[in-house]
Amino acid sequence: MARPIFTFPDDAAWNEARQAVEFGVEVGDYAGRVFLPSAALRSLLGHRPTPAEAVEIYHHHRAGIERAAELRIEERRLDPDANVTLDGRDLRRR
Secondary structure, rough: OOOOEOOOOOOEEEEEOOOOOEEEEEEOOEEEEEEEEEHHHHHHHHHHOHHHHHHHHHOOOOHHOOOOHHHHOOOOOOOOOEEOOOOOOHHHHO
């Protein structure tokens, strides 16, 4: 069976309320938001990044972070609101 085709709009931005980098994802009829909390990045970096650093890290490691989001969606591990919140474990396994 062919893998689904994921689309990630170029819309990453800092979400102050969620303390996370937020970006969109689309696959088939599904369209949702992915959140990359600064706490998940802290587990990898050893310090909590500033919002600007977090967005920069997202852009620098975009392919791997998007792959982590794809895996969560393929495994149907969505948040109750049907979005995805990545954690350090997701980032390490990508």
